[in-house]
Amino acid sequence: MPILSLFKSTVLLLVLAFSSCRGQQKEVKPMSAVVSETPIPKIKVAANRTEAYLPMLQGKKVGIVANPTSVVFNNQGYTHLVDSLVSLHVEVKKVFAPEHGFRGQADAGEHVKDGVDAQTGIPIISLYGKNRKPSQDLLDGLDVIVFDIQDVGVRFYTFIATLQLVMEACAEHKTPIIVLDRPNPNGHYVDGPTMEKENTSFLGMTTIPLVYGMTIGEYAQLLNGEGWLENGQRADLTVIQLENYTHDSEYHLPIRPSPNLPNDVSITLYPSLGLFEGTNVNAGRGTEFQFQRYGASFMDSTKYDFSYVPEPNFGSKSPKEEGKMCFGKDLSKSPRMYEVSLQWVMDAYQNTMDKSKFFLTDGFTKHAGTALLQQQIEAGLSEAEIKATWQDDLEAFKKIREKYLIYN
Structure with missing residues (x-):
């Protein structure tokens, strides 16, 4: 074979081999550039499944735990859940507002004040001020509580602490609670250090990892099922499920879940x-x-x-x-x-x-x-060495988590 032809054949084989190797690698794309080759059914949030929960609210006096993410999507964009239920003649008596407020956008850590919703005239009760748990008298006269807040699946994101305290109050008052589930944009993995009991606070009330890989509905089931509510109580809990969601689903939040999480x-x-x-x-x-x-x-x-x-x-x-x-x-x-x-x-x-x-x-x-993580960083341990100390707790939590998963 002439030298030139041999050279061309060799180059062709190298190109083919390189292309084959590249084909075996998973290409990492920016989140905004990810496009599925096959159509994925559109995720339907529980708030949009009115047929599943409206019968539970008709003729009832309803309290709602909500913030700006508590919306029902429609062709015009979205409508706040409270406005949607009022238009459907549901008797919404009170709105309970967590960190950042009900319709407004308070700073992280800034107290939220009681008030009256200007659009509906419904009283707003703060759950991020002097009280973070609804008192029993605030639940008097309510037949059911609806909880609908977008979570991001991180332990120190305070909405799961609000969920826990509301569930405890409902259990004590024997008031049923309905959780309208929403996707967890960080629901595809479990990782991080696990909360130690001596360090629990509003930034983490239970012994779960930093990232726990559950929707807020699944997490509500875990709190109930494991007896993690105060004094081992169990709430009368109903979770309205998502449609077309798995834990691997990429969910792009149409509304920022809090002021400092814009995208x-x-x-x-x-x-x-x-x-x-x-x-x-x-x-x-x-x-x-x-x-x-x-x-x-x-x-x-x-x-x-x-x-x-x-x-x-x-x-x-x-x-x-x-x-x-x-x-x-x-x-x-x-x-x-x-x-x-x-x-x-x-x-x-x-x-x-x-x-x-x-x-x-x-x-x-x-x-x-x-407290160990700070000590490990100060001592100069590598990331791999630090993460190795998390593994036993992560495996123990995954076994608990598995019992309460609704979605694949």
Whole structure:
């Protein structure tokens, strides 16, 4: 064979081999670019399944636990659940508002006030002020409670704590509770340190991992079934299920679930970057890229080519490092996460010039669920070494979780 022909044949074989190898690899695409080759049935949230729950509400005096994500989707976009039920002649007597409020957008940690809904005249009772659990007198005169809030599947996201306290109140008052299920955008994995009993708070009331891989309806069943409500009580619970949902489903939230989770990237990074809430490092609050970047003025500027200045804005009236030049990393192009990553917290700690400024020890322990994680980072353990210490607890939780899963 002539040398030129031999050379061309060899190149062709190499190209074919390379193409074959590439075909065996899973291509990671940005979340916004993922397109399914086969049509996926559209997920139907439980609030849209009025035929399943409306008969349970007709002729009843109803209380609703809701926030801006509690909507029924329609051709015009969406209608708030409360407005939808009022239009269907359901007697809604009270609305219970969790963190961030009912229709408004209060800052994280900002107290929500009692009031009256301007659109319907229905009384609004705060569950994020002096009281976080409905008192028995507030349930008097109600025949049923409806709970409908979009969760993001992270233990320190406070809506599951509100769910638990409402279920306890309903169990004590013997008032039935209906949970309208919604997809969990982080429902495709279980990971992170498990909450220790001595560190429980409103940022984590049960011994579950940081990311627990359950919808809010499945989690309600777990609380009930495992006797994790106060004094082992069990609520009269009904979960209205989703349609066309699996735990692997990618769900793009049409409404931001809270002021500082504006898009898919922030939600997928939240389990990892949320740990910065227990530090003095800014995690994007005070910018338009909340939980998509991190930085601080006390981090080594020579280690980073990215910087930004947090300023007060929607959802963050007093962000950390306000008005200061923060040096850190931009993560706004990150793909969908399949695990909790410690790389960014560890990077920030390693490049903090005065490490005494880094941790807010009590806050970090409450977010992590354990004092051990801070100790491990300070001791210089690798991410793999730290994650190895999580595994026994994760496996134990997965066995419990399996009993309460509704979806594949």
